[in-house]
Amino acid sequence: MKRTRLADILSSKKVGDHFVVMGWVRTRRDSKGGFSFIEINDGSCLKNLQIIADKRLSNYGDEIVKIQTGCSIRASGALFHSPGKGQDVELHAEEIQVLGWADPDTYPLQKKRHSFEFLRSIAHLRPRTNTFGAVARIRSAMSLAIHTFFQERRFFYLHTPIITGNDCEGAGELFKVTTFDLGHVPRDGEDVDFKKDFFGRPANLTVSGQLEAEVYAMALGDVYTFGPTFRAENSNTSRHLAEFWMVEPEMAFCDLEGDIELAESFLKYIFAHLLENCHEDMAFFNRFIDSTVIETLEGVLSKGFERLTYTEAIEILAKAERKFQFPVAWGNDLQSEHERYLCEEVFQRPIILVDYPRQIKPFYMKLNGDQKTVRAMDLLVPRVGEIIGGSQREDDYETLLTRIREAGLNPDDYWWYLELRKFGTAPHAGFGLGFERLIQFVTGLSNIRDVIPFPRTPGNVSF
Numbered sequence: 001m002k003r004t005r006l007a008d009i010l011s012s013k014k015v016g017d018h019f020v021v022m023g024w025v026r027t028r029r030d031s032k033g034g035f036s037f038i039e040i041n042d043g044s045c046l047k048n049l050q051i052i053a054d055k056r057l058s059n060y061g062d063e064i065v066k067i068q069t070g071c072s073i074r075a076s077g078a079l080f081h082s083p084g085k086g087q088d089v090e091l092h093a094e095e096i097q098v099l100g101w102a103d104p105d106t107y108p109l110q111k112k113r114h115s116f117e118f119l120r121s122i123a124h125l126r127p128r129t130n131t132f133g134a135v136a137r138i139r140s141a142m143s144l145a146i147h148t149f150f151q152e153r154r155f156f157y158l159h160t161p162i163i164t165g166n167d168c169e170g171a172g173e174l175f176k177v178t179t180f181d182l183g184h185v186p187r188d189g190e191d192v193d194f195k196k197d198f199f200g201r202p203a204n205l206t207v208s209g210q211l212e213a214e215v216y217a218m219a220l221g222d223v224y225t226f227g228p229t230f231r232a233e234n235s236n237t238s239r240h241l242a243e244f245w246m247v248e249p250e251m252a253f254c255d256l257e258g259d260i261e262l263a264e265s266f267l268k269y270i271f272a273h274l275l276e277n278c279h280e281d282m283a284f285f286n287r288f289i290d291s292t293v294i295e296t297l298e299g300v301l302s303k304g305f306e307r308l309t310y311t312e313a314i315e316i317l318a319k320a321e322r323k324f325q326f327p328v329a330w331g332n333d334l335q336s337e338h339e340r341y342l343c344e345e346v347f348q349r350p351i352i353l354v355d356y357p358r359q360i361k362p363f364y365m366k367l368n369g370d371q372k373t374v375r376a377m378d379l380l381v382p383r384v385g386e387i388i389g390g391s392q393r394e395d396d397y398e399t400l401l402t403r404i405r406e407a408g409l410n411p412d413d414y415w416w417y418l419e420l421r422k423f424g425t426a427p428h429a430g431f432g433l434g435f436e437r438l439i440q441f442v443t444g445l446s447n448i449r450d451v452i453p454f455p456r457t458p459g460n461v462s463f
């Protein structure tokens with residue numbers, strides 16, 4: 001089934017050449033002059049290809065005039081300059097074959113605009129719309145840029161386990177992994193007898209690859225992970241998924257300053273890649289979803305990020321004239337309304353907050369000399385809020401042990417992680433970028449369910 005992708009035809013515009021194309025029909029209209037215009041899209045780019053089907057084609061009356069939105073077809077013919085508006089070139093078909101019909105009475109994607117809610121209910125068909133096709137291409141382009149950025153800097157791509165026995169963030173938001181028959185769970189007195197389970201102990205889906213990434217950073221120097229992570233947070237918001245993708249670089253011999261520098265150059269690199277390589281899709285988002293996305297990315301490239309401490313942020317928030325739903329006080333975690341106020345109203349650009357109170361951050365973050373704050377950094381962007389969370393890691397054995405206990409975790413579960421601090425410990429740091437939040441930021445899409453192919457959220461695991 002040899003074919004040429006539309007992206008190649010439409011970018012090279014080789015008028016006179018002969019092509020075979022295959023794709024799904026977006027529209028068909030018939031002209032009085034005895035021919036039809038068929039627009040197809042094959043997913044390789046946003047634009048459609050216009051095909052001219054003349055009534056002299058042998059299946060014109062039987063098939064071509066019955067072609068509807070959603071059908072898949074194969075067409076061959078020569079490329080011509082198009083006299084019409086909206087396209088430079090068009091294909092004059094010598095042959096059109098219908099590969100698959102789509103009944104117009106039941107095919108849900110008719111030409112009109114559909115709501116994002118409705119499209120979520122047809123996640124198997126929504127990639128055929130302009131928006132979801134563009135999201136899928138942007139995810140792919142961003143993935144390449146992420147790998148290229150790290151590989152060019154001699155970071156090694158590390159595959160960390162999906163099933164683990166630890167809770168990296170210590171928040172207890174774990175999906176359990178078990179082969180128990182849930183109707184007959186073996187018990188040892190009151191407790192579940194995990195010795196009889198598949199792994200002989202409780203296991204869960206990973207919330208982060210960080211702890212394992214630290215192991216490899218303490219051997220290979222600089223590594224990164226890029227994979228799915230899972231959180232059983234029962235938060236039905238536009239920024240939370242139960243399954244999301246995270247990019248986690250980890251660097252040995254690195255402090256918080258180096259970590260922040262990496263995060264800044266990383267984001268600038270992938271944004272520049274996007275603006276250079278995804279013109280068509282980015283112009284689409286800028287036109288139909290959020291008219292500020294391109295300008296915002298260009299702003300990041302030229303102006304960079306504002307930096308301040310958590311304590312400074314609290315001072316600004318405490319003085320704000322605005323009323324917040326959640327109270328502002330030193331020691332409280334920042335809520336999305338606070339983050340957005342700082343980014344969107346006070347600084348009007350992305351900000352990096354450092355040195356958070358120890359009690360609101362995970363056990364692995366390095367304690368500052370003040371004993372009150374940790375070497376954490378969160379990178380916040382307008383509209384989305386936190387897209388990156390990172391820190392310098394606690395590299396002192398005793399302090400780490402105290403912090404693990406303080407978090408209510410069992411040090412025995414972290415014996416290997418603790419040992420890294422016994423044998424050749426060194427300053428090291430890293431961060432996690434939420435890939436879907438990044439895609440929200442660059443596309444302007446407001447709901448995280450619309451930037452991942454098949455969203456998993458509380459109550460929803462369809463498709």
Ligand code: 4AD
Nearest residue numbers: 208210240241244248387388389390430431432434
């Ligand atoms: O801030 P988090 O929890 O940090 C970590 O997991 C660290 N272990 C990372 C590290 O230092 N290696 O998560 C990192 C990022 C957040 O900033 C956010 O962008 C994203 O992951 N994130 C989510 N994205 C979608 N749905 C959720 N439920 C998310 N939770 C976190």
Ligand code: MG
Nearest residue numbers: 378386388389
């Ligand atoms: Mg965080």
